[in-house]
Amino acid sequence: MAQDQSQLPIGVFDSGLGGLTVLRHLRERFPHEDFVYLGDTARIPYGSKSPRTIQKYLAQNLAFLNRLPVKAVVVACNSGSTQAHTVKSDVPLYDVIGPGALCASLTTKSKRIGVVATRATVLSECYPNEIHKLKPEIQVFQQACPLLVPLVEEGWDDDPITNLVVYRYLSPLLASNIDTLILGCTHYPILKKAFNKALGGRVQTVDSAEAIGDQIERDFQLHKLPAKHDGRTGTFKLYTTDVSDTFEALARRILAPLPCASIELAEV
């Protein structure tokens, strides 16, 4: 590419709007970088769908980001990340699985890690596989939590019903004496209050946004990824494959207190 790569934005992709939790963190951490966000709201959720279908959607969405173009793509979606290895990319591709697995394996003392995620992520076994590559002796306990994304989308993130649902999902993990819990879906940090209530201070949580921020920071330092150095505050642009008032309201809620740019429609 002839263009100065450092000036290009970083693309952030999610199946919907949960990845905005990652975008928010990356913007705070790298305030001079430009970002472009793409949410596949026309086909959300990915977490209940098959690997074949997720692969197809991921490839189409990454092609859209590469055409913009971007200097790197962050797959800020765990269900999407499970298929990131199947997609060709001209630019560095960051998925959330590796950084989350690394962070959790450095955090656990009891060598017992829990993973909460969508059904697709759990069935892919990506977290146990990544963790066992790093430390084969760690035991990993997984729990699929299909209701948590809909609860966030309904806006019931601080709600007794949500507390009950989270408590039910976490009970078998707590009974397994985990000391570290991977929030294996970018929607889940929005439910941190409910998680903290159910975990009662006994368990450390690992959140994708911070883990992937650490990895990008390392790559900036190692010059694997060219940082923008013009001192100007970065911008961000929001695309989704379906647009509605409900999506705009949810985007605004996740990004608050940051203002939410108007959303543009992407044909992927």
Next chain:
Amino acid sequence: MAQDQSQLPIGVFDSGLGGLTVLRHLRERFPHEDFVYLGDTARIPYGSKSPRTIQKYLAQNLAFLNRLPVKAVVVACNSGSTQAHTVKSDVPLYDVIGPGALCASLTTKSKRIGVVATRATVLSECYPNEIHKLKPEIQVFQQACPLLVPLVEEGWDDDPITNLVVYRYLSPLLASNIDTLILGCTHYPILKKAFNKALGGRVQTVDSAEAIGDQIERDFQLHKLPAKHDGRTGTFKLYTTDVSDTFEALARRILAPLPCASIELAEV
């Protein structure tokens, strides 16, 4: 068409597997008819998406059924039905809105009808519009219930958490003194137990499957739709746009005690 139309199957379409509640009813009611079911599981749910996106998906799915071919199409999906008027069809197209609205307006005595449905169906105002065409004096109270489809898909259909969620959604409708409730999503009949608990016998429910069965029966009698008369027991075939063990298990659960045919993948 040169082919004897009466011998063709009836196509039943839904965004996912909830429409199997309609298929099950139609098979019981018209045991000599053949049926083909198509569930758009690769893009489920429709209920949170925009009219434009639902239109596009509906047109693609109906084109698939027409290519098979079929002698009629039942849009056994309320969110899809809200856009049925935008789609061209060579064969009779039945949507669930009209029959449900008719049945409810004949049922209510207090002239106060409640509607529970997805957000797309509620925002389309299709039920109030249809009911007011029939009887302008009826008052219609709507409630979007985005969590009910995920609760069915999680298999929590007979569960205290589901009872709480249903009760919360129904409370404002009950406070409005409705005497009739339209279950405006084909997943909801699976939650009939929870609805009955919350309604406490005070309210009649109207279910899409029966309402659409009545309309098809009338059209058979009026020869608007040619019935199959060879005395042979009808068959049914199941297509979905995404295939997984989870979908197969849910299909089996909804169709029980009927056996579930193996699911074929449809490229729409």
